Amino acid sequence: MKGFKEFILRGNVIDLAVAVVIGAAFTALVTSVVTNIFSPIISAIFRANSFDKLWVVSIPLTAGTADIKFGAVVGAIINFVIIAAVVYFVFVLPINAMMKRAFQQPAEPTADVPAPPTELDLLAQIRDLLQGDQQVGDKRIIRQD
Template sequence: MKGFKEFILRGNVIDLAVAVVIGAAFTAIVTALVTNIFNPLIGALFNASMLDKALIVSIPTVSGGQADLKFGAVIGAAINFIIIAAVVYFCLVLPMNGFLKRAFARQKVEEGTPQEVPPTDVEILSEIRDLLRAQNSSLNTTGGSHAAEVAPPTPTGTTGVPGMPSA
């Protein structure tokens, strides 16, 4: 029972439920718009009261009857889809994108620091190389060198460790 309660109270489920309810209400508006305005207008072009009654092709069946291919209904469904997509885009997506763009721009201004792109590995390695070159050139010009600090090679037959005989 605890898992079911967590599932129901999860934010995504609530958002999905709201979307389904709003979508159903929105579908009723778009269907009324298409059925009562666009279908009659397009049907007038094809001399029919509705697209469902336009562009009907009858074909004979094997049993001797006729079957109707309703191309107008398919065209009406395609128009319905285009209208729904346009309304969703222009009434929901476009305004929301504008709102989000303004909100993020305002947030960046409030933070006061522009978002910097972190340097790439190549840029960091180039900086390290340049710093090492500068360090080496400054050591060479002052007369000091790390090479002088390195112990000279040991003669053959000795270990190089003071107080330890060779083997």
């Protein structure tokens, strides 16, 4: 029983449960948009209530007929494309735009101040000082002992 309790209370299981519930609600929302808005438009364009009845090819067999329903396949493809478009343009694109605006970093003002020396420049200066050379501007002054 202890192992089961640890399994249920593990963060991954709870996250997965939340994802399933949100996914089911999201599926209902997208299905409603497609069924109530886009499907009637497509039915009006093709003058049919259902794609299942369009483009049916009957093949006679010895024991009846076999129906190949090209319309049902085309309808499924169209529904898939519509659902993908609705999800992208109605949900993903606006949410990505909002996230971009919310987490956008303000641009840093550019100044005419020269960039600070890099670590490599500082190490080269230290090396030169240890060797006895000193650099002033563009001229190098060599220590004379």
